[in-house]
Amino acid sequence: MSGCLFCAIAAGESPALTVASTEGAVAFLDIRPVFKGHVLVAPRTHIATLGDLPAEDLTPYFGFVQRIAVAVEEALGAGGSFVAINNKVSQSVPHLHTHVVPRTKGDGLRGFFWPRTKYASDDEAASYADKIGSLVRPR
DSSP: OTTOHHHHHHTTSSOOOEEEEOSSEEEEEOSSOSSTTOEEEEESSOOOSGGGSOHHHHHHHHHHHHHHHHHHHHHHTOSEEEEEOOOSTTOSSSSOOEEEEEEOTTSSOOSSSSOOOOOSSHHHHHHHHHHHHTTOOOO
16 A cells, blocks of 8 residues: 555565565564564555454464564563554554564563553443454354
């Protein structure tokens, strides 16, 4: 897509420090990393959000994300990794991408980056589960 930074990176038209690539995706270092070694994985074709990713691309895409997460941990001696996707809200580039962030115990990153809340009751929690569950589309 014209004007999309990640499309340009995937096409080799914009510079990036590429970590690895497949026919369908590219992995490159984030220019504003949470921690050094923070990698972004993006599909080569312009796909805005996770909901837009075709079902047939789920396994190859997330298989590649999995391989990147393992490599980040092994290469950096990390104790683990944080793997996340922002859909629309907080999505700095409107092109699907998965963050793979190396983690070590005591690195200062505490859980998620936002405050947590609680359900008022088990009934309220169940109503949210029901609302969401009723809209899960079959494959």
